[in-house]
Amino acid sequence: MDNYSAISRSFFANAIVNAGLFLLVATIPAGVFASLVALTLEGAEKEYRKVGYVLILNFVATPVIAFAALKFLFTRKGFFHRTPKTGKIDY
Numbered sequence: 001m002d003n004y005s006a007i008s009r010s011f012f013a014n015a016i017v018n019a020g021l022f023l024l025v026a027t028i029p030a031g032v033f034a035s036l037v038a039l040t041l042e043g044a045e046k047e048y049r050k051v052g053y054v055l056i057l058n059f060v061a062t063p064v065i066a067f068a069a070l071k072f073l074f075t076r077k078g079f080f081h082r083t084p085k086t087g088k089i090d091y
Contacts, residue, residue, distance in 0.1 A: 024062055031058040 035054045039047050 020066070024066070027062050028055065028058045031055075 032051055032055050035051050036048070039045065039051075
């Protein structure tokens, strides 16, 4: 019985890691593709050489966004609202 729970925990942990890696690998080309489509629709073909910067930015931004999402899921501080006059964020 103890061996079964260790195997099932390992299976689910591997499934979560594999799903996370899939999402990481899927979001980076999606950002590049979206940039290419936007540049094509705007008629800015000369700006295609800057798509490499989008790729680098996606490699940097994707783990940060994933960390923020996980932090929200596990901390649950609640909602925030912006005060109308000062613009400060109150929790």
